[in-house]
Amino acid sequence: MTLLIQQFINGLSVGSIYALIALGYTLVYGIIKLINFAHGEVMMMGAYFAFLAVIVMGMPFLATLIFSMVLAALLGITIERVAYKPLRKAPRISALITAIGMSLFLQNLALVVFGATPKVMPTVIPKQPINIGGIQVGTVTIVTLVLSIFFMIVLDRFIKNTKPGKAMRAVSEDKEASVIMGINVNRTISITFAIGSALGALGGVLYSVAYTQIFPTMAVMPGLKAFVAAVLGGIGLIPGAMLGGFIIGMVETLTKAYISSQLSDAIVFGILILVLIVKPTGILGKNEKEKV
Amino acid sequence: MKTENKKTYILNLLAIVALYIIMKVLMSQGILNRYFVGIIIFIGVNIVLATSLNIATGFLGQLALGHAGFMAVGAYTSALTAEALTSEALISQGIILPNLVVLIISMTLGGILAVLMSLVIGIPSLRLRGDYLGIITLGFGEVIRVVINNLDFTGKAQGMSGVPILTNFDNIFWIVVVIVFILYTFTNSRHGRAIISIREDEIAAEASGIPTTFYKVLGFSTAAFFGGIGGGLYAHYISFLDPNTFGFMRSVEILVIVVLGGMGSLTGSIIAAIVLTILPEALRDFAEYRLLIYSGLLVVMMVFRPQGLFGTAEFSLKQFLHKLRYNPILSPRKEVKDGD
Numbered sequence: 001m002t003l004l005i006q007q008f009i010n011g012l013s014v015g016s017i018y019a020l021i022a023l024g025y026t027l028v029y030g031i032i033k034l035i036n037f038a039h040g041e042v043m044m045m046g047a048y049f050a051f052l053a054v055i056v057m058g059m060p061f062l063a064t065l066i067f068s069m070v071l072a073a074l075l076g077i078t079i080e081r082v083a084y085k086p087l088r089k090a091p092r093i094s095a096l097i098t099a100i101g102m103s104l105f106l107q108n109l110a111l112v113v114f115g116a117t118p119k120v121m122p123t124v125i126p127k128q129p130i131n132i133g134g135i136q137v138g139t140v141t142i143v144t145l146v147l148s149i150f151f152m153i154v155l156d157r158f159i160k161n162t163k164p165g166k167a168m169r170a171v172s173e174d175k176e177a178s179v180i181m182g183i184n185v186n187r188t189i190s191i192t193f194a195i196g197s198a199l200g201a202l203g204g205v206l207y208s209v210a211y212t213q214i215f216p217t218m219a220v221m222p223g224l225k226a227f228v229a230a231v232l233g234g235i236g237l238i239p240g241a242m243l244g245g246f247i248i249g250m251v252e253t254l255t256k257a258y259i260s261s262q263l264s265d266a267i268v269f270g271i272l273i274l275v276l277i278v279k280p281t282g283i284l285g286k287n288e289k290e291k292v
Numbered sequence: 293m294k295t296e297n298k299k300t301y302i303l304n305l306l307a308i309v310a311l312y313i314i315m316k317v318l319m320s321q322g323i324l325n326r327y328f329v330g331i332i333i334f335i336g337v338n339i340v341l342a343t344s345l346n347i348a349t350g351f352l353g354q355l356a357l358g359h360a361g362f363m364a365v366g367a368y369t370s371a372l373t374a375e376a377l378t379s380e381a382l383i384s385q386g387i388i389l390p391n392l393v394v395l396i397i398s399m400t401l402g403g404i405l406a407v408l409m410s411l412v413i414g415i416p417s418l419r420l421r422g423d424y425l426g427i428i429t430l431g432f433g434e435v436i437r438v439v440i441n442n443l444d445f446t447g448k449a450q451g452m453s454g455v456p457i458l459t460n461f462d463n464i465f466w467i468v469v470v471i472v473f474i475l476y477t478f479t480n481s482r483h484g485r486a487i488i489s490i491r492e493d494e495i496a497a498e499a500s501g502i503p504t505t506f507y508k509v510l511g512f513s514t515a516a517f518f519g520g521i522g523g524g525l526y527a528h529y530i531s532f533l534d535p536n537t538f539g540f541m542r543s544v545e546i547l548v549i550v551v552l553g554g555m556g557s558l559t560g561s562i563i564a565a566i567v568l569t570i571l572p573e574a575l576r577d578f579a580e581y582r583l584l585i586y587s588g589l590l591v592v593m594m595v596f597r598p599q600g601l602f603g604t605a606e607f608s609l610k611q612f613l614h615k616l617r618y619n620p621i622l623s624p625r626k627e628v629k630d631g632d
Contacts, residue, residue: 090598104587266438269431
């Protein structure tokens, strides 16, 4: 029973990282209908930024987080301006290929700049586990969970209550109409990319702290799984990404613990296929009527 | 068949035979060494994979991100079949099949299994519109890879070695010609036009009485069939199968060829397959910058020419010759006659 609860908490913690990355996918998809395959690489870059902040500048953990998130936000805006903005009117599949190209580009850039050997993330969070009523939980797990939930609440407040947040919702609802209402669409899209990338970087930093290694292709699998999480919850929906992230993290941790560690990826993707066949818009998605 | 069409076919056939003879001569002279022949065979495999994916993505307009999954199914099925057909037990009974027959039987079986898989995932997901097929095929590709990694008879993660080597320059050249011919006639048939109409406007196609789900599944499974065959060709050349080569990145590589060549252009796919197979080899001197340049070029290319090299147009040898013949610079005295 204790083991089950421990696995449950681990699942929540892994899930919260997926949820953070999934938010980036879902925000961008919601606003420009693009599957931003370069998002995983932004997460990887975020981890490298944090590594630099800790090793070169010797920053404390919170400063590292902020440093990495700000740089990643700038990177996200740059990617959008350089690669996606010229393709806004092009066929969607071309934009998708550009995203994949961008993802490869960032991976190889990291390979050239930082080298192929994995960098080891220093212990920025104390290793010893906390004992809660006989249940051993790692400090990293708790910090991950708390930070993720904190930023999710901040995001939720931001989207619901602030002007830029409302603009984001308006643009994702109807781009043309929001132009008429005086919303600066380009700026809103940039803000979306900045927020998504910053959250992705946060996920990357937490991921690298939890798994201690940083390498250029580290984001491929977590990126894909976070994308799966976003689709599972209902792509374009912010609560959907969070729910999907937690489900994927939970399923992955529990299958690794109780069924088979090798098959866990297949089970995660299998669940995605099943859910899409039964409910194509994802768990929280609503059916939309088609307009002719 | 119209005489005009007949002329075109004969012209193209002559050009293909000429190309074949030129390459054979170059090979016998040793100008094209084993390394180059290897690249040419890979070009052939990539042409099969890209033209087949082009049916689903270019002509049908459905995003498919799991072509490497079909390729893997085809490769492993084909490898296992060929091993069974060339096994000791059969040989001791005096049944020795010629290589080409073994290749064709095993490739076709691989293709058929890929079609079955495509039906399982295609029928539920193609009823819907949008990116669902893309996401489901992405999941499917990963599931296939993980499953192959864990099955006993596919050699698990160590991969499968000692696959009979059956693909060589001669048979891959003619197999590619036959496949491209089949796909070309398919896209120009009534069924092909129905598929293109779905890409152009699904609702209008449905209103014109085209059974859209049927044609979407047809297009998707055609792509899967030839994707499986491409996998078979690959398996019988490389002779060693590693499940991790059939990951998401492989699917992306094939998709990049299709998009770069132009979605809806078979000749575009062929040209792009040639360019994108040679390019990484040619960039070998730049070592670690190779993939950086490759991906950078890809982004630049897409930003400046999002419809790909050819768009939806096909390269036509007849028109090309026509233009050459009546080019005012090359032959200034001849006049262009109407309808010639």
